[in-house]
Amino acid sequence: MEVVNHLVKQHPVVIFTKTSCCMSHSVIQLISSYGANATVYELEDLPNGQEVDKALQRLGLSPSVPAVFIGQKFVGGAKEIISLQVQGRLTPLLKEARAIWI
Numbered sequence: 001m002e003v004v005n006h007l008v009k010q011h012p013v014v015i016f017t018k019t020s021c022c023m024s025h026s027v028i029q030l031i032s033s034y035g036a037n038a039t040v041y042e043l044e045d046l047p048n049g050q051e052v053d054k055a056l057q058r059l060g061l062s063p064s065v066p067a068v069f070i071g072q073k074f075v076g077g078a079k080e081i082i083s084l085q086v087q088g089r090l091t092p093l094l095k096e097a098r099a100i101w102i
Contacts, residue, residue: 027077
């Protein structure tokens, strides 16, 4: 899990993805639509991608991507992000993490 923590500690929004995951693209687009500039890590492009994938699976995600961290906290996958958006709770999270200002 330390490898994941190291990757997320420098950025307000981090999304772990795989190129084969269509939901990852949707989550990136949704968060970008708020004006947030997420840092995206494609697991296939990381030298330790398999290790990161296993760490994300240990968080309880199935499948392991997309995995979204806002303000260095694990928020969840696509289902959780869409639920937060529908409930009107995504904007406050992004503001709190200083990913957006408006």
